[in-house]
Amino acid sequence: MDLQNKTILLTGASSGIGYELAVALAYEKCRLAILSRNLEAINKLADILKDSGSIIKTYKCDVTKKDEVAEAVEEVRKDLGELDIAILNSAVSTRSSVAEFNSAKAEEILKTNVLGVVYFIEEILPVFMRRKSGVIVGVSSMADSRGFAKSGFYCASKSALTTLLESLRVELQHYNVKVITVKPGFVKTPMTDKNEFYMPFLMQPAKAAQIILSGIKKEKKEIRFPAVMSLLTRLTRHLPIFIYDRLSSVQLKKRQ
Numbered sequence: 072m073d074l075q076n077k078t079i080l081l082t083g084a085s086s087g088i089g090y091e092l093a094v095a096l097a098y099e100k101c102r103l104a105i106l107s108r109n110l111e112a113i114n115k116l117a118d119i120l121k122d123s124g125s126i127i128k129t130y131k132c133d134v135t136k137k138d139e140v141a142e143a144v145e146e147v148r149k150d151l152g153e154l155d156i157a158i159l160n161s162a163v164s165t166r167s168s169v170a171e172f173n174s175a176k177a178e179e180i181l182k183t184n185v186l187g188v189v190y191f192i193e194e195i196l197p198v199f200m201r202r203k204s205g206v207i208v209g210v211s212s213m214a215d216s217r218g219f220a221k222s223g224f225y226c227a228s229k230s231a232l233t234t235l236l237e238s239l240r241v242e243l244q245h246y247n248v249k250v251i252t253v254k255p256g257f258v259k260t261p262m263t264d265k266n267e268f269y270m271p272f273l274m275q276p277a278k279a280a281q282i283i284l285s286g287i288k289k290e291k292k293e294i295r296f297p298a299v300m301s302l303l304t305r306l307t308r309h310l311p312i313f314i315y316d317r318l319s320s321v322q323l324k325k326r327q
């Protein structure tokens with residue numbers, strides 16, 4: 072898929088993978104809408120990219136607020152035309168132990184990582200289905216594969232997102248609407264900078280962005296990277312429960 076002149080919406084562009092993805096997309100000569108709650112950060116990024124060859128507009132939007140999502144999509148349509156590609160990348164992650172178990176954390180994570188994607192899809196899907204074209208890219212995670220200790224809400228949010236995207240992908244084939252699921256391993260961003268444990272095969276966000284961009288251009292149904300982590304998480308998924316629990320418990324003790 073050639074991205075030139077396409078109207079692309081990208082959420083979570085203020086830092087990490089989203090920031091680097093905005094940089095990579097900007098050199099594709101497209102019409103790019105970048106969104107986040109931090110308008111100052113995305114305005115600064117748009118300014119850095121002003122000579123990239125793309126038209127770049129910024130929008131302040133909290134993805135947990137349905138009305139803000141609707142308004143942002145409407146504004147993008149007015150400014151840049153009907154969307155061709157929506158890259159739904161915004162997410163939050165906080166690790167907490169069972170001793171801190173509370174619904175407020177669950178609400179924040181599930182609202183951002185799941186409903187924050189649903190609200191955008193609700194806005195764009197009718198047009199994509201009517202036009203019989205469009206691409207929805209959802210940034211999930213390899214953390215969707217099992218319930219990792221201290222990351223229950225995050226894992227639950229990403230497995231919900233992955234299965235939602237899969238279900239949509241199957242149904243939307245008949246409308247020629249493509250759904251792409253992105254599943255990164257560990258990428259060095261503000262999200263993972265908080266992690267106190269060793270992260271194997273940690274990748275730089277610019278490299279992750281290049282892999283995602285290349286996967287979108289190839290219209291891959293799933294973009295998983297790095298390959299070794301992908302293999303490891305596939306194996307982990309199929310471990311019998313008693314082995315998984317034993318290994319997880321050893322890991323947990325090591326990290327305490």
Ligand SMILES: NC(=O)c1ccc[n+]([C@@H]2O[C@H](COP(=O)([O-])OP(=O)(O)OC[C@H]3O[C@@H](n4cnc5c(N)ncnc54)[C@H](OP(=O)(O)O)[C@@H]3O)[C@@H](O)[C@H]2O)c1
Nearest residue numbers: 083085087088107108109133134161162212257258260262
């Ligand atoms: N880093 C990794 O190792 C890794 C691995 C697997 C998957 N992922 C996924 O990759 C994506 C990007 O993560 P990252 O590592 O780049 O994290 P990051 O640097 O923390 O970026 C997260 C982005 O999400 C935005 N965001 C958070 N809450 C939001 C809200 N309520 N409304 C609008 N935007 C919101 C943030 O923007 P504002 O705060 O400015 O609003 C920020 O731009 C996420 O979906 C994450 O789950 C990351």
